[in-house]
Amino acid sequence: DAGVIQSPRHEVTEMGQEVTLRCKPISGHDYLFWYRQTMMRGLELLIYFNNNVPIDDSGMPEDRFSAKMPNASFSTLKIQPSEPRDSAVYFCASRLTDTQYFGPGTRLTVL
Amino acid sequence: AQRVTQPEKLLSVFKGAPVELKCNYSYSGSPELFWYVQYSRQRLQLLLRHISRESIKGFTADLNKGETSFHLKKPFAQEEDSAMYYCALSRGSTLGRLYFGRGTQLTVWP
Numbered sequence: 476d477a478g479v480i481q482s483p484r485h486e487v488t489e490m491g492q493e494v495t496l497r498c499k500p501i502s503g504h505d506y507l508f509w510y511r512q513t514m515m516r517g518l519e520l521l522i523y524f525n526n527n528v529p530i531d532d533s534g535m536p537e538d539r540f541s542a543k544m545p546n547a548s549f550s551t552l553k554i555q556p557s558e559p560r561d562s563a564v565y566f567c568a569s570r571l572t573d574t575q576y577f578g579p580g581t582r583l584t585v586l
Numbered sequence: 587a588q589r590v591t592q593p594e595k596l597l598s599v600f601k602g603a604p605v606e607l608k609c610n611y612s613y614s615g616s617p618e619l620f621w622y623v624q625y626s627r628q629r630l631q632l633l634l635r636h637i638s639r640e641s642i643k644g645f646t647a648d649l650n651k652g653e654t655s656f657h658l659k660k661p662f663a664q665e666e667d668s669a670m671y672y673c674a675l676s677r678g679s680t681l682g683r684l685y686f687g688r689g690t691q692l693t694v695w696p
Contacts, residue, residue, distance in 0.1 A: 517688035
């Protein structure tokens with residue numbers, strides 16, 4: 476089992492561009508979480524889904540951020556337009572019981 | 587509201603010394619507490635959960651409801667323990683999400 480898969484692993488873009496991060500959860504897991512990690516703020520929950528339905532998006536910083544989960548095996552986090560302060564590592568995690576399994580993260584740099 | 591506090595952002599000890607990473611929480615219900623660890627260049631992973639009352643890699647953590655703490659301890663630190671450690675809280679039956687502390691970066695010197 477490859478675990479939670481995220482792509483791309485690294486993304487460098489210019490301010491104003493659209494960025495799409497992708498996540499494939501572990502098969503059978505019914506919860507999916509998107510986190511952002513920065514030195515200043517640590518690990519922040521952005522949004523999470525249960526059975527593909529968004530449950531809590533209160534952590535999404537602004538309208539520039541959006542997330543979708545069209546099916547049980549795929550989710551996207553989109554930033555449009557991107558800004559330098561969005562530079563961070565973005566993690567996806569999935570869960571079936573009480574243990575969250577994290578992906579390797581996407582390191583986003585916005586110039 | 588629930589909150590997890592890790593007061594130390596950085597912690598350094600020498601190999602063989604005891605180590606304690608502090609975690610305090612605030613929650614009026616019955617929480618479930620976890621420690622997650624992130625080794626260099628690896629993904630975040632579960633280290634231990636208070637329900638299991640287990641010892642993983644020599645680490646233990648006891649939930650102290652009176653002091654609302656869940657400190658992580660190891661009697662003899664090893665260099666390979668160097669990592670970022672996150673304490674996390676779940677609101678018991680409504681497992682939905684975890685509430686993470688800001689993390690403590692542990693460095694074990696040789």
